[in-house]
Amino acid sequence: KDVMQANTRATQDRPVRLLVFGRQGAGKGTQAVRLAERYGVPHISTGDMLRAAVKEGTEFGLQAKAIMDAGQLVSDEVMLGIISERLAEPDAATGWLLDGFPRTEQQAKDLVELMGSDGIDLALDLVVPEEVVIDRITGRRVCSSCQTTYSTGRDESATTGVCAKCGGEVVQRDDDTEEAVRKRLAIYATQTLPAVRWFGEQGLLVTIDGVGDPDEIAVLLAEAIDARIS
Numbered sequence: 500k501d502v503m504q505a506n507t508r509a510t511q512d513r514p515v516r517l518l519v520f521g522r523q524g525a526g527k528g529t530q531a532v533r534l535a536e537r538y539g540v541p542h543i544s545t546g547d548m549l550r551a552a553v554k555e556g557t558e559f560g561l562q563a564k565a566i567m568d569a570g571q572l573v574s575d576e577v578m579l580g581i582i583s584e585r586l587a588e589p590d591a592a593t594g595w596l597l598d599g600f601p602r603t604e605q606q607a608k609d610l611v612e613l614m615g616s617d618g619i620d621l622a623l624d625l626v627v628p629e630e631v632v633i634d635r636i637t638g639r640r641v642c643s644s645c646q647t648t649y650s651t652g653r654d655e656s657a658t659t660g661v662c663a664k665c666g667g668e669v670v671q672r673d674d675d676t677e678e679a680v681r682k683r684l685a686i687y688a689t690q691t692l693p694a695v696r697w698f699g700e701q702g703l704l705v706t707i708d709g710v711g712d713p714d715e716i717a718v719l720l721a722e723a724i725d726a727r728i729s
Contacts, residue, residue, distance in 0.1 A: 542596050
């Protein structure tokens with residue numbers, strides 16, 4: 500089964516609206532790109548969207564900039580406004596895949612309320628055990644010059660510290676240390692998992708095992724979506 504082949508019926512008949520959850524290091528970014536291509540919808544990353552709104556000076560982008568410049572966290576109200584602005588753009592008319600939002604149960608409820616009758620087709624949870632993602636992330640090394648990513652135990656550049664592409668220095672980022680990773684995973688467990696469970700209570704959640712061959716995982720995700728939108 501070709502998971503990269505566009506599902507023309509889905510993209511032409513009606514919009515497809517998807518959410519992707521998963522611990523950091525679960526591979527959801529990789530799978531989100533594949534799914535967005537398959538269904539012909541934009542992959543909307545919360546971080547990218549926030550930065551774009553600030554750069555473009557949208558109403559909520561300006562509010563977010565003022566909040567961040569003051570060293571504070573962007574409120575749910577402003578984030579929801581940025582989401583609303585982004586989902587109103589022309590490329591989202593065919594649907595969208597949202598990655599990185601909602602992060603809390605309240606945000607989940609607010610998003611569903613925002614969508615109203617349009618609704619959300621499915622929330623996908625890519626499940627990978629905590630120790631597995633810790634191994635993945637702490638084994639990650641990045642070229643400080645060209646940002647190419649390597650993995651210890653698999654890529655020679657991760658061991659030598661020299662980028663095979665540009666010759667730059669290959670390092671472990673501060674965010675990829677075990678201590679930093681465990682802190683982020685703890686936040687995910689306390690803040691985001693309740694949102695995942697809430698979507699389950701609404702009958703909108705599908706859980707997929709994220710350990711294994713990426714192509715096989717992509718097939719499982721596509722089958723779950725096709726079963727819902729058919």
